[in-house]
Amino acid sequence: MPNTTEINATTFSAESYFATQPEPPTLKADIQGVSHFIDSQIEKGRKVVLVTSGGTTVPLELNVVRFLDNFSAGTRGATSAEYFLKQGYAVIFMHRQFSLQPFSRNYSHSTHPFLDFLEIDAALPSSSTIDSAYPYSNDPSPSAAHPHITVKTSEKAALLSLLRAYKAVQAKGTLHTLTFVTVNDYLYLLRAISKEMKQLGPKAMYYLAAAVSDFFLPKQKMSEHKIQSGKGSLHIEMDQVPKVLKPLVSEWVPAGFVVSFKLETDPALLIPKARQALERYGHQVVIGNDLHHRKHHVVLVSPKSTASDRKILPNGVEYEEMWIEIDSSPSAPHKEIEEGIVRELVARHDAWIKRA
Ligand code: PAZ
Structure with missing residues (x-):
């Protein structure tokens, strides 16, 4: 017999979804942070945009070993967030854990690793330069204790301008970041953040760039432990993720400006x-x-x-x-x-x- 899920596919409405699927344990703490952030932006009279970014996962087991993923790297969301900040918006950046983020996305470890644009100061004695730059070096010489690290000339202008923008955003407190992994985390966060943002009325924008799975496996159908391969091929019937844009537009944020992808x-x-x-x-x-x-x-x-x-x-x-x-x-x-x-x-x- 192949592996197979036992319950037939169900159509979930948003209500039945939230009534039957578990709330993420970190939700309350996450929303407290969002609530403080929104209060301080309202005080300053700023417009606020929620940017969702990156792909959601769909776990196949309760003790999750395997999951379905979505391709998004988070480039659209992270890049757009930077431009919204530049335009004076306060940004709630809700992104897939470890996907690209505003500012640091310019120095992604795979496309532009930061170690490649740093240099060890050539003025140091060559014998100690390499060793002293290596964090596990035992070299006791004074130059080893204070190695000079510089940025490549070709990278300086871009880095400086990015650093200035980043520091200015930090000083103004206009970026609030929080993460999701699964489609369940995403749905709960989206609903709770939207409800917090409702008080902003038309000054809130929702920029929904995350790549959200259309299908999921309800908790009640998941195998508790790792699915075993001994039974041959694997058959999984997934349910449809409820279309939460509908309640978002008509109930959660009726006055907000909503952009979907x-x-x-x-x-x-x-x-x-x-x-x-x-x-x-x-x-x-x-x-x-x-x-x-x-x-x-x-x-x-x-x-x-x-x-x-x-x-x-x-x-x-x-x-x-x-x-x-x-x-x-x-x-x-x-x-x-x-x-x-x-x-x-x-x-x-x-x-x-x-x-x-
Ligand atoms: O994150 P990325 O830059 O690699 O991709 C962006 C995108 C294609 C996920 C985004 O522009 C988008 O279309 N999001 C919605 C996807 C959907 O239809 O669910």
Whole structure:
């Protein structure tokens, strides 16, 4: 007999999901931090954006050894968060543990490791230079105790400008970071943070860039221990993750400005799927992106009407599309598409606040 789950697939509504799936143990502490952060941003009169970023996992066992994952590295979310900060927003950055983060993403260990742009000062005696720079060295010489480490000249300007921006954000206290791993962590955090942000009314933006699994294995169907391979092939029937955009838009944050992302691998599906999402959930913008070109072009789909009511739009409502593109040729100057996306959204959010 192959391994197989025993209960048939169920359709979860958001309510039945939260009634049956366990709350993450760290949720209360996480939300306390968010609540303090929001209070201090309200005092300063700032706009606040929730940026979700990175992929969720779906554990297959209660004592989890194996899980399904989602491909996202968190580039979109981390990069966008930096541009929102630059535009004066306070940012709640909710990201997959160990995925890219604002500022440090520029020195990712895989694409731009920081050790590669540091140098050991050439003025030091060559015999002690290498040893003294190595943290486990036993070299007792004075130069070994105080080795000079410098930044490569070619890296200095970029690092300095990034460091200044990072320190300024720290001093202003406009970035609050928290993490999720599983799709269950994500859903609970999203609901709780949204409810905290509700008091911000139209001044809150929700920028949902995380790659969230569409399927999950409810706790009640999970094997307690590691699934054994002795029984041959593995058959798992997963349930659908509830579409929480619906309660988010209509109940949790009825006055907020909501932007969701739609990822497709068939570019022909981008616009129809984005329109379908707007019709279903009645939010403000869907950003369509296709997997292979997501860093170079995206489409912003939104209802044509400028009405600020949040009713679910009936079929047949007109939509508008706006493409944002950057030059992808190797000789083009370095640009990030998120700069254009954030600039456009900030303008639309300002109009939204004014109308409200
Ligand atoms: O994190 P990343 O930069 O590698 O990818 C970003 C993205 C494609 C996950 C994001 O732009 C997106 O489309 N998020 C929503 C995915 C979805 O349809 O669930």
